Amino acid sequence: MPDDTPALRAAGLSRHYGGVTAVDDFSLQVDAGEFCAILGPSGSGKTTALRLIAGFERPDGGTLDLFGEPTAGGSAFVPPDRRDVGMVFQDYALFPHMNVAENVAYGLRGGTRSGRERRDRVREVLDLTGLTDFAERGVHELSGGEQQRAALARALAPGPRMLLLDEPFSNLDASLRQRLRLEVREIIRRAGATAILVTHEQEEALSLADRVAFMWEGRVEQSGTPETIYREPETLRIATSIGDAIVLPCRAADGRVRSPFGEHAAPADAEECVVVVRPEDVRIGGIGDPGVPGEVVERTFYGHDQMLRVRTRDGNDVRVRVGSDEAYERLGAVTLSLRREPRVFAHESAEA
Template identity: 50%
Template sequence: MARLSVEDLVVAYGSVKAVRNISFTVEDGEFVSLLGPSGCGKTTTLRCIAGLEGSTAGTIRIGDEVVAADGREVPPEKRGINMVFQSYAVWPHMTVFENVAYGLRTRREPAATVEAKVREALRIVGLEGYAARYGTELSGGQQQRVALARAIITSPRLLLFDEPLSNLDAGLRDRMRFELVELQRRLGQTSLYVTHDQSEAMLMSDRIILMKDGEMIQSGSPRDLYDRPATRFAAEFIGNANILNGMIARSEGQGGAIVALAGGVTIEGRFSWTEQERVSGPVLVCIRAESIQRVADGESGANCFDAEVTSTNFLGAIVTSAIRIGDVGLRAEFAARRPPSVGETIRVRIEPDAVILITEH
């Protein structure tokens, strides 16, 4: 196992910069996700780390070893890395055993060692009893587990995943997310995981690196990114957020401010980061749908409002409603047991801590 460090990585295809000065680390045993929309440079970054793609500039270190720096590249097979792709790449004409054993055989390990290690890897991924099956005789989820077993069996210093679950149906994908993260925790393998699915990144990662257009937008724990998005993009990409334009009316100290919204509505909020604190000027106000709480009629205090319900959609455990506070339209989520009716005026409260103020530069 080892720590990964990427410093000022740049990848240019002609005049197109797919990756622009990205720097991050993955600590020993940590599970980190690269998250971002299609085309933001996730796969390119991963392929550079694997050595399948040359970098234009920057330094990549695995443990203490520099594997890529300004033109010098350690070949992929010498990097001590294994990668799991979206397509399972399980060889159909080989048995599960042969598929998993392949990496050890190319290292010419003794037959008895190969046998023992393959059995152990199949046990870890829950495929005992499948050793003699052919690739064609497996479901998508089973094939993906073969790919996983093949990736972990050579005890790589670093595991790289590129959307490994996106070809699976929703139910299986859900289960595999838990299995994969549980497996990673158990083996403690340093892992970098690429996905464009925010809920997958939230569920699995110790830390998320959010990317857009080849750049790093923000990095932090899932909680950090959810509670303290640094930009409009971060707020919109992760979770359901209402984003409103406001003007700071006055500072409240300790990172708080009163903000004027459309039509004379004022609301108290907190700046996402201390460096974003301002005493005047425009500000983005981010309110998560689930932060809007229904309270008793007549309830007073900070951020209590009358709201008119303009629509309601039943989603099972919750209903999502469109509400209006004066001229301000918001999407809210309420428990489905006692849903508000359309046309009803309800009393709501939004914790000042849950009103996130973002000032973009």
């Protein structure tokens, strides 16, 4: 039978610093082999949560199990060096007086491998991360991307079952960051490790992870696949924090709300509501096509796509994302319709 024991199960973890609560009722499950991204703004507690998983912090409450073993909480506390977890820090933390191979070998110190086995493992990990030709180079001779891969190689050298990454791409420029994300994901997949990434970059989380956990004020507000988090956000905060969102206030009557696009089901017992629409979910048509009449009043070209601002007859401004090759040089009359049903939230959820 396959082992379906989660790689990580956190239940109600909390961490306080004096009167400040950094993590509060943090609960999350990550399956073995998953790549999970913990996404949240600055101050949401995501780095503290990662430090609790690594063992650099003791929780004030709750429990943490790694691969089915009680690891923290209650009377349990397994120190970091016994958790079978590798860590890639935001600043890489490479030793400047060592070359790349020596930095990688440092991760194998204190183990049971013989000298030959350690050398073989260093060569294996350098090959895995594409650094074989850089083995003898000093850290100062490496580019930012090469330093990032060297830090990853050192973390992977002992063969940890879990890899933790604390915003590892934040020091890289945009084009290099995008390329390295895919490289790192492939390296981790080939290594067979469970990975947990902390980031404030939503594109990074959505493009890399199998599971995204959105954090707010110390707790996980929603966890799911990137598609679920984006398409089926459970709160207005998530809907407006991840991706672009058009927020249309409306009132509910008899369990329904009316937006410029028609009627939609309202949340139970809600009166004041908001309808949330993604700009790419708005279909634009010509005069005479079915839909809401409007007029294109502004066009912004971004290269990969363009954003139109359409004013409907009732005065609502609706943003519409269209392809970069669609011709809207001239502003004018159009019709709007939806490709999918929008999300509707009680207005109170905006202030929760």
